[in-house]
Amino acid sequence: MGKQDLRSLNLKEMEILVTEWGYPKFRARQLFHWVQRQAVCEIDDMTNLPRSFRDRLKQTTVINCLEALSRQQSRDGSTVKLLFRLADGETIETVVMNYEGRTNQRDRATVCVSSQVGCSMGCAFCATGLGGWKRNLSPGEIVSQVMDGERVTGIPIDNVVLMGMGEPLLNYDNVVKAIRLMNDDAGLNIGWRRITLSTCGLVPQIRCLAREKMPIILAISLHAATDEKRDKLMPVNKKYPIGELLAACQEYVEITGRRVTFEYAMIKGINDSPQDAVKLGKLVSGIKCNVNLIPINPVPETGFLRPDDIAIRKFRSILQDMNINVVIREEKGTDIDAACGQLRRRRLNLK
Ligand code: SAH
Numbered sequence: 001m002g003k004q005d006l007r008s009l010n011l012k013e014m015e016i017l018v019t020e021w022g023y024p025k026f027r028a029r030q031l032f033h034w035v036q037r038q039a040v041c042e043i044d045d046m047t048n049l050p051r052s053f054r055d056r057l058k059q060t061t062v063i064n065c066l067e068a069l070s071r072q073q074s075r076d077g078s079t080v081k082l083l084f085r086l087a088d089g090e091t092i093e094t095v096v097m098n099y100e101g102r103t104n105q106r107d108r109a110t111v112c113v114s115s116q117v118g119c120s121m122g123c124a125f126c127a128t129g130l131g132g133w134k135r136n137l138s139p140g141e142i143v144s145q146v147m148d149g150e151r152v153t154g155i156p157i158d159n160v161v162l163m164g165m166g167e168p169l170l171n172y173d174n175v176v177k178a179i180r181l182m183n184d185d186a187g188l189n190i191g192w193r194r195i196t197l198s199t200c201g202l203v204p205q206i207r208c209l210a211r212e213k214m215p216i217i218l219a220i221s222l223h224a225a226t227d228e229k230r231d232k233l234m235p236v237n238k239k240y241p242i243g244e245l246l247a248a249c250q251e252y253v254e255i256t257g258r259r260v261t262f263e264y265a266m267i268k269g270i271n272d273s274p275q276d277a278v279k280l281g282k283l284v285s286g287i288k289c290n291v292n293l294i295p296i297n298p299v300p301e302t303g304f305l306r307p308d309d310i311a312i313r314k315f316r317s318i319l320q321d322m323n324i325n326v327v328i329r330e331e332k333g334t335d336i337d338a339a340c341g342q343l344r345r346r347r348l349n350l351k
């Protein structure tokens with residue numbers, strides 16, 4: 001029924017297509033370049049391909065560029081949130097963050113991409129989970145957020161974080177394929193170190209990821225230092241408790257040579273005490289890691305509040321005293337609900 005989205009195909013798959021149709025193999029390279037590097041939206045824009053080949057492509061394939069239904073910019077101008085419409089009418093949110101670069105460098109931009117429509121993991125603090133899960137995104141729909149994020153905002157993108165809607169490791173095959181597509185030097189050519197995948201902690205998939213020969217940055221949503229607390233915040237902890245999760249992280253570090261990042265969303269009165277900081281420090285002290293403290297972003301339905309600045313800085317200094325690499329990540333775009341955990345499926349009543 002549906003036509004194949006060219007943005008989901010890697011070079012090998014394009015070669016098979018092209019040679020099956022009796023065209024020389026080099027046409028696949030040209031095709032890949034148009035689709036993944038030039039990010040064209042129309043098959044007819046691929047001007048160095050013969051007309052007969054383009055007609056053949058149009059019969060069975062399509063380029064599913066994402067349509068931006070809305071675009072919101074934060075007050076400080078640093079963050080743009082896009083609502084994209086997918087080919088089947090579902091919607092996802094993608095965020096482009098324009099961080100100020102160092103002197104004499106142009107600004108660095110990071111795109112935060114979604115991996116699923118909605119999410120089934122049900123974390124207590126997160127807006128995405130509230131609406132439930134609808135479907136996985138295809139590899140093309142994931143890379144398209146980078147291409148079309150750049151096209152719609154005009155901001156060249158250097159870094160990708162898989163921290164938007166959804167749990168990327170529940171859409172493992174499509175996410176891994178999308179990451180390889182973004183990294184391809186004939187495509188967007190985004191280096192492994194410029195790609196971060198954030199997971200709520202699916203242990204078997206973390207162990208698989210370590211073996212993909214794809215040394216991206218792995219971020220773990222930890223958010224609590226004891227199973228008792230984490231069970232309450234993140235249902236996934238009942239299946240994969242902290243001990244198992246940290247063993248998988250250790251393996252990731254050993255196999256890839258990369259530090260892992262632990263994300264810790266600080267919630268007033270829940271996980272922000274000095275005792276929590278000491279427990280967290282002890283937990284991660286044996287692992288090559290960075291800790292990101294994220295004052296919780298408001299999601300009205302949850303009732304959770306961010307701790308005051310004094311509590312946040314105290315928490316950081318306890319970890320620093322334990323020789324842990326720790327930073328406080330002040331989120332951008334909270335005023336337009338574009339920060340971590342604030343993205344949701346929107347109904348299509350905008351147009
Ligand atoms: N599902 C993945 C990636 C998407 S969520 C994951 O959970 O890691 C991206 C990040 O936002 C995660 O670290 C998540 O724990 C965090 N997050 C969710 N809700 C949040 C909130 N209200 N405030 C701050 N961070 C939040």
Ligand code: SF4
Binds near residue numbers: 119129130200221
């Ligand atoms: Fe899903 Fe991540 Fe939100 Fe948890 S924090 S509900 S895993 S998107």
